[in-house]
Amino acid sequence: MNTLHARLIEVAAGGPAENMAIDQALLESVDRDAVPTLRFYTWSEPTVSLGYFQKARDRLAHSPSAKCAFVRRATGGGAIVHHNELTYSFVWPLEYVPAGAKSELYQQTHQAIIESLGRFGVSATRYADWGDQAVQTATSNEKRCDPFLCFQRRTDEDLVVAGYKVCGSAQRTSRKAVLQHGSILLDVSPHAPELPGVVNVTPHAIAPQELAETLASSMAKAFGMKFDKFSLNETLIQRAKQIQAIRFGQLDWNEKR
Numbered sequence: 001m002n003t004l005h006a007r008l009i010e011v012a013a014g015g016p017a018e019n020m021a022i023d024q025a026l027l028e029s030v031d032r033d034a035v036p037t038l039r040f041y042t043w044s045e046p047t048v049s050l051g052y053f054q055k056a057r058d059r060l061a062h063s064p065s066a067k068c069a070f071v072r073r074a075t076g077g078g079a080i081v082h083h084n085e086l087t088y089s090f091v092w093p094l095e096y097v098p099a100g101a102k103s104e105l106y107q108q109t110h111q112a113i114i115e116s117l118g119r120f121g122v123s124a125t126r127y128a129d130w131g132d133q134a135v136q137t138a139t140s141n142e143k144r145c146d147p148f149l150c151f152q153r154r155t156d157e158d159l160v161v162a163g164y165k166v167c168g169s170a171q172r173t174s175r176k177a178v179l180q181h182g183s184i185l186l187d188v189s190p191h192a193p194e195l196p197g198v199v200n201v202t203p204h205a206i207a208p209q210e211l212a213e214t215l216a217s218s219m220a221k222a223f224g225m226k227f228d229k230f231s232l233n234e235t236l237i238q239r240a241k242q243i244q245a246i247r248f249g250q251l252d253w254n255e256k257r
Contacts, residue, residue, distance in 0.1 A: 004096075004223070006036035007230035011086070011212045016047040016071035021244035023089045023181055024074060025236050030091040030177040037091045038219055038227065040212040043082040045069055046191050051077040051150070051170070056255040062148050065191040072254045075170035075181065078150030084187035084197055086208040088215065090180050092223075097178065105180055106157040106169060112218035113159060113167055113184065119214050121204050124166065128156035151185065151195045162201035184211065 014022065019041055026037050048059055048070040058079075060066050065081050092105060110126065117124045147153055151165050159167035169182030186206055187197040199205045220227055232240070247253045 003226045004036065006038065006220075006223075006225040006227050008216055008227035009037065009039035009041075009230055009232065011040040011042060011209050013042045013044045015044050016049070016069050017244045017248035018240070019043065019087070020049070020071055020073060020248040021240040022232070022236075023091075023179060024243050024247070025240040026089065026091050027172065027174050027177055027179040028239065029236060030093055031174045032176075034093040034095060034176065036093060036096075036223070036225060037089075037230070038216060039089045039091075040208070040216075041087050041089075042085070042208055043087070046081065046083045046189065047071060048191075049073045049080050049082060050254070051075065051079060053257065054079060054148075055257045058148055062192075064193055068191055070254065071248055072256065073170070075172045075179075077168070077170045078146060078153050079148050080150045080168075080183055081189055081192035081195070082183060083189035083191055084185070086184045086186060086211050086215075088182060088184070088212075090219070092178050092180070094173070094176050094178060102171060102173065102178055103157075105171070105178060108222050109169065109180060109182075109219070110157055110159055110167065112215060112222045116211060116215040116218045117161070117198070117206075120206050120211070122161060122198055122202050122206070124159045124161045126156060127154050127158040127160050127165070130160050130163065149192065149195065150183075151192070161198055164196050164201050166198055166201075186211070 046068045048065050048068045050072045053076055114124045150168050158165050166185045169180050171180045185197040187199045
């Protein structure tokens with residue numbers, strides 16, 4: 001049986017629009033070439049990424065992050081304050097996904113994250129398996145509707161540590177590929193002080209680079225892949241710049257709602 005080769009892009013910091021544009025360029029690339037791609041990144045400045053359907057003005061109601069840079073994602077869900085975290089994006093060809101089973105991508109990826117955190121002594125679990133014990137950080141007013149911040153929301157596949165959500169992901173599908181990206185919260189941010197990270201609820205501190213290396217190994221095993229380290233080539237760099245210029249770097253996009 002042939003080993004499935006995939007591309008691994010190691011941790012690098014990027015700006016708000018740049019990070020989203022690279023993810024979109026990679027989605028287009030995998031849609032065309034069917035080469036699975038895992039990318040890890042951090043953020044060059046504290047950033048709020050809005051879910052695709054959120055209203056831009058609503059971010060002003062969250063005062064700790066109101067002055068942060070912001071960008072609108074192409075994926076749905078709540079706003080994320082990107083600061084002390086590791087962000088991943090995984091682009092997977094739909095030819096490897098059973099029809100109607102993209103939820104399995106969430107499950108397999110999040111299981112790999114559970115296993116990776118476990119190697120650092122951190123016990124994470126799916127929210128569905130934690131149940132009513134999970135800590136709800138939303139205010140009573142927020143509980144009547146979806147909270148603004150993603151990490152105050154709960155879905156079955158979200159990951160919790162000591163009852164607090166520390167990982168959430170979202171997907172976007174193209175014609176022949178699916179992009180899943182998500183955040184693993186490692187430490188609390190002054191721009192979202194209500195959201196503790198791994199180091200705040202356990203005795204364990206994890207560096208983004210260490211977690212990325214461990215997670216890449218777990219993902220390779222989970223999906224039966226062999227990763228080849230990959231740097232963005234000139235074609236991808238130029239396409240990401242084009243996407244940034246016409247979409248994620250534009251007020252028309254970021255304030256479209």
